[in-house]
Amino acid sequence: MPRVKEEEPTTHRTMQVVNHIRSLIENGTLQPGDKIPPEREFARSLKISRASLRTGIGYLAAMGVMKVRHGVGTFVADGPPEFGKASLSLIGALHGFQSWQMFEARIILESHLSGLAAERGKEEHHTALAEEVAEMFAAISSPTDYLIHDLLFHRIISQASGNPILAAIIETITSALYDSRRKTVERATDLRESAEMHREIFRAIRGHKAKEAHNLMEQHLRMAQIAQGMERPKERKRSSAAPKSRQARTATAA
Amino acid sequence: MPRVKEEEPTTHRTMQVVNHIRSLIENGTLQPGDKIPPEREFARSLKISRASLRTGIGYLAAMGVMKVRHGVGTFVADGPPEFGKASLSLIGALHGFQSWQMFEARIILESHLSGLAAERGKEEHHTALAEEVAEMFAAISSPTDYLIHDLLFHRIISQASGNPILAAIIETITSALYDSRRKTVERATDLRESAEMHREIFRAIRGHKAKEAHNLMEQHLRMAQIAQGMERPKERKRSSAAPKSRQARTATAA
DNA sequence: TGCCCTTACGAGGTCTGACCACATTGTGGA
DNA sequence: TCCACAATGTGGTCAGACCTCGTAAGGGCA
Numbered sequence: 001m002p003r004v005k006e007e008e009p010t011t012h013r014t015m016q017v018v019n020h021i022r023s024l025i026e027n028g029t030l031q032p033g034d035k036i037p038p039e040r041e042f043a044r045s046l047k048i049s050r051a052s053l054r055t056g057i058g059y060l061a062a063m064g065v066m067k068v069r070h071g072v073g074t075f076v077a078d079g080p081p082e083f084g085k086a087s088l089s090l091i092g093a094l095h096g097f098q099s100w101q102m103f104e105a106r107i108i109l110e111s112h113l114s115g116l117a118a119e120r121g122k123e124e125h126h127t128a129l130a131e132e133v134a135e136m137f138a139a140i141s142s143p144t145d146y147l148i149h150d151l152l153f154h155r156i157i158s159q160a161s162g163n164p165i166l167a168a169i170i171e172t173i174t175s176a177l178y179d180s181r182r183k184t185v186e187r188a189t190d191l192r193e194s195a196e197m198h199r200e201i202f203r204a205i206r207g208h209k210a211k212e213a214h215n216l217m218e219q220h221l222r223m224a225q226i227a228q229g230m231e232r233p234k235e236r237k238r239s240s241a242a243p244k245s246r247q248a249r250t251a252t253a254a
Numbered sequence: 255m256p257r258v259k260e261e262e263p264t265t266h267r268t269m270q271v272v273n274h275i276r277s278l279i280e281n282g283t284l285q286p287g288d289k290i291p292p293e294r295e296f297a298r299s300l301k302i303s304r305a306s307l308r309t310g311i312g313y314l315a316a317m318g319v320m321k322v323r324h325g326v327g328t329f330v331a332d333g334p335p336e337f338g339k340a341s342l343s344l345i346g347a348l349h350g351f352q353s354w355q356m357f358e359a360r361i362i363l364e365s366h367l368s369g370l371a372a373e374r375g376k377e378e379h380h381t382a383l384a385e386e387v388a389e390m391f392a393a394i395s396s397p398t399d400y401l402i403h404d405l406l407f408h409r410i411i412s413q414a415s416g417n418p419i420l421a422a423i424i425e426t427i428t429s430a431l432y433d434s435r436r437k438t439v440e441r442a443t444d445l446r447e448s449a450e451m452h453r454e455i456f457r458a459i460r461g462h463k464a465k466e467a468h469n470l471m472e473q474h475l476r477m478a479q480i481a482q483g484m485e486r487p488k489e490r491k492r493s494s495a496a497p498k499s500r501q502a503r504t505a506t507a508a
Numbered sequence: 509t510g511c512c513c514t515t516a517c518g519a520g521g522t523c524t525g526a527c528c529a530c531a532t533t534g535t536g537g538a
Numbered sequence: 539t540c541c542a543c544a545a546t547g548t549g550g551t552c553a554g555a556c557c558t559c560g561t562a563a564g565g566g567c568a
Contacts, residue, residue: 058312073548309550528551536544
């Protein structure tokens with residue numbers, strides 16, 4: 001039998017698609033927000049079946065690189081960089097991540113980010129931060145609105161830090177923490193104090209006081225940690241039989 | 255026309271699969287290393303097509319939760335927790351992550367981890383670290399072997415830190431940095447100094463000197479950073495309008 | 509007896525093409 | 539003028555056949 005073996009299509013189809021799109025992104029052909037060709041057409045141009053193309057796209061979508069909208073099209077992700085939304089939650093379920101561990105990670109990272117933002121922040125960031133602080137004070141009586149600006153405030157700091165990787169990590173952790181956080185803010189009674197704290201952080205960053213910005217952020221987050229009951233439990237006998245808090249399936253809905 | 259609309263099986267099939275497997279993991283039915291049923295069989299039991307099941311599995315595989323082996327079966331991931339291997343690299347290409355940023359993230363995280371390891375490390379970790387240090391000294395003349403134990407050393411510290419989330423993040427960053435790192439080690443001439451440094455870090459951790467462990471690790475990594483030419487470039491004039499410049503390629507390029 | 513090669517089978521990988529579901533657009537009727 | 543509905547384009551799902559890879563079982567040769 002003729003073992004012609006013509007073209008070696010390199011690796012598996014999935015990776016073929018991933019690498020192709022990756023190169024399109026790397027050479028600038030595809031930019032955040034761009035739409036890729038329809039599946040049928042794209043598949044034909046790549047000489048692979050639509051099913052295989054979809055596998056590859058699914059892979060990219062899972063990691064947050066692409067965003068698929070039913071009935072509309074498939075796009076390159078835009079907005080703040082972030083790892084797959086569900087990834088932390090999923091991997092956490094697999095390895096038994098605890099809430100306090102997520103919060104600890106957040107404290108460490110965001111404190112540093114705050115310090116970096118103080119060192120590297122530009123005028124534009126200072127302006128944006130000032131605005132969010134003002135909005136927070138204005139929303140003191142509305143926990144829901146307050147939370148929005150709180151999130152924005154922290155996100156701006158991430159951007160100001162000049163390290164998108166750390167920013168992306170924080171973004172991922174924050175979204176995983178979002179649910180429980182929303183509940184806490186609902187019953188928070190002293191948003192004013194929180195707002196004051198944010199203002200102080202802002203001032204430290206604007207004044208390029210890295211050390212101070214770092215410490216204030218850490219202090220702020222530790223308070224939040226306590227408010228949400230996410231302190232690290234006392235060192236105790238391995239009692240992993242804790243009441244597992246069922247995470248909402250809807251995750252970061254709306 | 256009979257628009258019966260019987261049971262709405264919740265959301266899309268993909269998420270249906272993901273949530274199903276997720277719940278199997280959460281309630282302990284599925285544990286790391288376990289094999290899931292064959293696709294055909296599993297699909298039938300879930301009342302969905304094999305294609306849809308595969309989409310869901312692909313999603314989980316992309317995030318490192320599951321591992322698919324052609325001709326063998328599909329398994330729940332085991333080994334050190336980690337986000338999708340390609341994720342950082344891919345998202346990095348999309349958002350123009352720089353190598354120095356990855357290294358900066360690594361320094362920040364791993365220094366803290368080292369401090370935490372000093373606080374929380376157990377005997378078992380100390381033993382393992384000691385062993386790796388010994389192996390490093392033994393492999394001083396073999397860069398490749400040396401790198402293996404170097405990697406292991408840092409991984410043990412991650413575990414000893416008691417925060418699997420931070421450990422997973424580090425694991426992801428490290429693997430993204432691996433390529434360029436391997437090249438550097440090839441031409442490294444002074445592995446002995448590096449080994450000495452690791453030993454000092456080990457001693458700090460064993461002695462529960464958190465601050466010292468933190469500083470030593472930071473110092474160690476900054477030296478490595480310089481050795482690999484991954485310092486943060488000088489601050490340069492730059493318009494805030496994001497001049498769409500061709501994204502610099504990360505050193506991990508091909 | 510013991511090893512190696514071949515075969516068989518189980519499992520994932522890919523293809524095809526049809527059809528379903530969702531969003532947007534355009535057009536005709538009220 | 540405005541709303542309802544149909545057409546269109548795009549992703550989502552399905553079905554079943556076939557391909558490829560790994561492993562284990564079986565048989566032949568030394």
